[in-house]
Amino acid sequence: MHDPNCIFCKIVAGEIPCRKAHEDAEAMAFHDIRPLAPVHLLVIPKRHIATLYDATPADEGILGRLLVLAPVLAKAQGAGDGFRVIMNTGRVGRQEVQHIHLHVIGGPDTLGPMLPRGEH
Numbered sequence: 001m002h003d004p005n006c007i008f009c010k011i012v013a014g015e016i017p018c019r020k021a022h023e024d025a026e027a028m029a030f031h032d033i034r035p036l037a038p039v040h041l042l043v044i045p046k047r048h049i050a051t052l053y054d055a056t057p058a059d060e061g062i063l064g065r066l067l068v069l070a071p072v073l074a075k076a077q078g079a080g081d082g083f084r085v086i087m088n089t090g091r092v093g094r095q096e097v098q099h100i101h102l103h104v105i106g107g108p109d110t111l112g113p114m115l116p117r118g119e120h
């Protein structure tokens, strides 16, 4: 479960400090160290799941829990008028930390379009 090389497992274990926004038995949320907006939280399962590709039906509960926490935490941080959740996955998704995390990004009128519109 605990991956000794995983930075977010180390945060869960209290081995690396964080600005904690929430903790319960299964989940934790903390402020992103390089925020992209006034509100930028990372909501994670305490249990190590590397990527969304590695999630199984046994993870449905915790993945649902992360999503249900998102609006509660967003509101508590001052993003009560909308926010965005992003879960970068794998190489193409540019996932940098290999422990599932939901980005909760918001703040007053800070978000642009979801992605730049190109030719597809």
Ligand code: AMP
Pocket: 007, 016, 018, 030, 031, 032, 033, 034, 035, 042, 087, 088, 094, 095, 096, 097, 098
């Ligand atoms: P991703 O590309 O979705 O894997 O994003 C990883 C995020 O983790 C980035 O936004 C980083 O700024 C953030 N991050 C990396 N290390 C830490 C840390 N020690 N505390 C808080 N956020 C971190």
Ligand code: ZN
Pocket: 003, 006, 007, 008, 009, 010, 047, 048, 049, 098, 099
């Ligand atoms: Zn981990």
